[in-house]
Amino acid sequence: MDFLVIVAYVTGVLILYALGKMLLIPLRSIFNLIVNAVIGGGVLLVVNFIGSFWGFVVGVNPITALVVGLLGVPGVVLIIALRLIL
Numbered sequence: 001m002d003f004l005v006i007v008a009y010v011t012g013v014l015i016l017y018a019l020g021k022m023l024l025i026p027l028r029s030i031f032n033l034i035v036n037a038v039i040g041g042g043v044l045l046v047v048n049f050i051g052s053f054w055g056f057v058v059g060v061n062p063i064t065a066l067v068v069g070l071l072g073v074p075g076v077v078l079i080i081a082l083r084l085i086l
Contacts, residue, residue: 033069033070035072036069036070036071036072036073037068037069037070037072039072039073040068040069040071040072040073040075040076041065041068041069043068043073043076044058044060044064044068044076044079047076047080048060056083058079058080058083064079067079
């Protein structure tokens with residue numbers, strides 16, 4: 001084989017590796033966002049279930065869903081704090 005062909009193959013493999021690495025980072029961010037949303041939603045459901053015994057319920061609407069989805073458990077704490085203050 002010619003030396004230039006080997007260099008071309010190695011360069012192609014390195015470019016494919018770099019592209020795969022660049023595509024993996026956004027997927028990791030999306031996966032983390034989904035995990036935060038699921039955990040936050042579960043905590044919000046538990047808070048609503050337990051709080052219903054004492055008359056404390058956090059309404060689930062698009063704004064609370066967005067806050068809990070983006071922030072996860074800290075978002076639930078923020079929504080509860082806002083509910084208690086307001």
